[in-house]
Amino acid sequence: MSADGMDEMELGESRSHHTAVLAVEATALPEDQRPEPGPIAVLPQPSQRFVDAVESAGGTVEPLSGRTRGVIWLSNTQAADFPAVLHAHPGIGWVQLPWAGVDAFADVLATEDRPGLIWTSAKGAYAQPVAEHALVLSLALLRVIPKRVRARSWATEQEGRSLYGLDVVIVGAGGIAIELMRLLEPFGVRVTIVRRSASPVEGAVRTVTADRLTEVLPSADLVVVAAALTGGTRHLFGAEQFAAMKDTSYLVNIARGGLVDTDALLAALRSGTIAGAGIDVTDPEPLPDGHPLWDEPNVIITPHQADTPEMTAPLLAERIRLNVRAFLDDGRFVGVVDPAAGY
Numbered sequence: 001m002s003a004d005g006m007d008e009m010e011l012g013e014s015r016s017h018h019t020a021v022l023a024v025e026a027t028a029l030p031e032d033q034r035p036e037p038g039p040i041a042v043l044p045q046p047s048q049r050f051v052d053a054v055e056s057a058g059g060t061v062e063p064l065s066g067r068t069r070g071v072i073w074l075s076n077t078q079a080a081d082f083p084a085v086l087h088a089h090p091g092i093g094w095v096q097l098p099w100a101g102v103d104a105f106a107d108v109l110a111t112e113d114r115p116g117l118i119w120t121s122a123k124g125a126y127a128q129p130v131a132e133h134a135l136v137l138s139l140a141l142l143r144v145i146p147k148r149v150r151a152r153s154w155a156t157e158q159e160g161r162s163l164y165g166l167d168v169v170i171v172g173a174g175g176i177a178i179e180l181m182r183l184l185e186p187f188g189v190r191v192t193i194v195r196r197s198a199s200p201v202e203g204a205v206r207t208v209t210a211d212r213l214t215e216v217l218p219s220a221d222l223v224v225v226a227a228a229l230t231g232g233t234r235h236l237f238g239a240e241q242f243a244a245m246k247d248t249s250y251l252v253n254i255a256r257g258g259l260v261d262t263d264a265l266l267a268a269l270r271s272g273t274i275a276g277a278g279i280d281v282t283d284p285e286p287l288p289d290g291h292p293l294w295d296e297p298n299v300i301i302t303p304h305q306a307d308t309p310e311m312t313a314p315l316l317a318e319r320i321r322l323n324v325r326a327f328l329d330d331g332r333f334v335g336v337v338d339p340a341a342g343y
Contacts, residue, residue: 018128018129018311018314018315019128019315025334026322026326026332026333026334027332027333027334027336028330028331028332029118029326029331029332029333030331031331033116033331034118034327034331035069035070035093035094035116035117035118035327036069036091036093037069037070037327037328038060038067038068038069038070038091039060039061039062039065039067039068039069039070040054040059040060040061040062040068040069040070040071040072040324040327041061041062041063041064041065041068041070041071041072042054042061042072042074043064043071043072043073043074043085044073044074044075044078044081045074045075046061047074049313049317050072050074050316050317050320052317053317053318053320053321053324054072054320054321054324056321057320057321057322057324057325057328058324058325058328058329059324059327059328064085064089065089066089066091067091068089068091068092069091069092069093069094069327070092070093070094070095070096070324070327071085071092071094071095071096072095072096072320073095073096073097073098074098075098076098076099076104077104079104079105079108082105082108083107083108083111083112086108086112092117093116093117093118094117094118094119094120094323094327094333095117095118095119095120096120096121096319096320096323097119097120097121097122097337098121098122098316099121099122099126100121100122100123100124100125100126100174100175100176100228100335101121101123101228101229101255101256101343102119102121102228102337102342102343103228103229103230103256103258103342106230106342109337109339109342110339112339113339113340118333118336119336119337119339120319120323120333120334120335120336120337121335121337121343122312122315122316122319122335123174123175123228123335123337123343124174124175124334124335125175125312125315125316125318125319125335126175126176126307126311126312126315127174127175127176127178127179128179128315129306129307129308129311129312130176130179130226130254130306130307131176131177131179131180131182131183132183132306133254133280133302133305133306133307134176134180134224134226134252134254134306135180135183135184137252137254137278137279137280137300137302138163138222138224138250138252138278139163140278140300141222141250141252141275141276141277141278141298141300142160142161142162142163142222142250143160143161144159144160145300146276146297146298146299146300147159147297147298150297161221161248163184163187163189163222164187164188164189165187165188165189165190166187166189166190166221166222167189167190167192167219167220167221167222168184168189168190168191168192168220168221168222168223168224169191169192169194169216169217169220169222169223169224170191170192170193170194170204170223170224170226171194171195171210171213171223171224171225171226171227171236171259172193172194172195172225172226172227172228172255173193173195173197173201173207174226174227174228176226176254176255177193177201177224177226178201178203180224180226181201181203181204182203185203189222190205191203191204191205192204192205192206192207192208192216192220193206193207193208194207194208194209194210194212194213194216194227195207195208195209195210195227196209196210197209210233210236213236213241214240214241214244217241217244217245217249218244218245218246219246220245220246220249221246221248221249221250222249222250222252223245223249223250223251223252224252224253224254225237225251225252225253225254225255225259225260226254226255227255227259228255228256228342228343229255229256229258229259229342230341230342230343231342233259234258234259235258235259235260235261235264236259236260237251237259237260237261237264237265238261238264239261239264239267239268242264242265242267242268242273242274243268243273245268245273245274246274247272247273247274247275248275249274249275250274250275250276250277250278251265251274251276251277251278251279252277252278252279253277253278253279253280253281254280254281254306255281256281256283257279257281257282257283257284257285258283260279260283262282262283262284262293265277265293266292266293266296269296269298269299270296275298276298276299276300277296277298277299277300278299278300278302279293279299279300279301279302280301280302280303280304280305280306281304282301282304285304286303286304287301319334319335322334323335
């Protein structure tokens with residue numbers, strides 16, 4: 001997923017067959033807590049696709065002004081420009097952010113957590129393409145594809161494992177995790193969910209809280225990171241967690257690079273503490289040319305493209321349409337962000 005790609009979402013009609021997965025339940029706001037409806041600005045650069053989504057739900061799109069009551073902000077890379085917009089236009093009561101993760105907006109969320117301002121994100125909307133990418137990375141690692149694509153001669157050693165019947169730990173319980181469990185069903189895997197709450201997740205054999213992560217890692221054949229990046233989850237995976245994993249297990253990260261300590265990951269790979277990793281996100285990001293992770297033979301690195309603009313544009317448009325309807329009418333917002341929690 002490329003943040004810059006958000007500005008390229010006006011690509012004409014998408015050929016994507018993904019549908020909007022609303023794994024995040026709508027939050028019904030009482031009438032006295034709903035933002036004042038009014039004109040909506042699409043920023044920082046308007047996109048006809050999203051203007052159409054607003055208007056199809058009965059909304060009115062206007063340039064930013066004192067009349068503006070809602071904002072659809074389409075860029076992560078220009079997140080630093082957004083606080084000035086809010087400060088200059090205190091009548092804004094609803095903000096739609098472009099991605100599932102809102103870590104780029106952490107500072108403004110913390111400083112602008114005020115009554116009457118509702119934040120929504122795309123969490124849950126992009127679950128299908130991202131879960132699909134997680135499955136691709138998982139299968140490729142198990143079938144030693146990193147080694148195969150580098151080979152220049154016919155291998156005689158028999159290698160590779162089947163996904164069927166393995167133990168899978170998924171860190172996170174949002175839309176991506178739920179969709180990934182659906183994709184994994186035909187493989188008969190045993191899924192453990194790690195999340196903030198111990199409330200059971202349908203389809204998982206067990207659900208544990210994040211403080212028990214190291215307890216469930218020793219039995220895992222595959223670990224998929226699909227959690228939000230917050231102050232409390234940064235470097236959730238470090239030396240201790242990798243040491244708890246089997247030397248035959250694999251790590252897949254399709255969430256945020258900061259959830260994994262890059263130095264600890266590199267050390268675990270070099271020492272054989274884990275068998276390999278598939279990462280769509282890195283820390284730092286972009287991963288610099290010449291970084292030692294590029295040379296690790298058991299690593300697949302994809303450039304944060306688990307979901308591309310072609311995939312996400314229609315999904316975000318649907319999220320916008322639903323939330324414009326909530327903004328103007330029923331107050332049932334989807335993907336409401338908790339500024340205190342950071343997602």
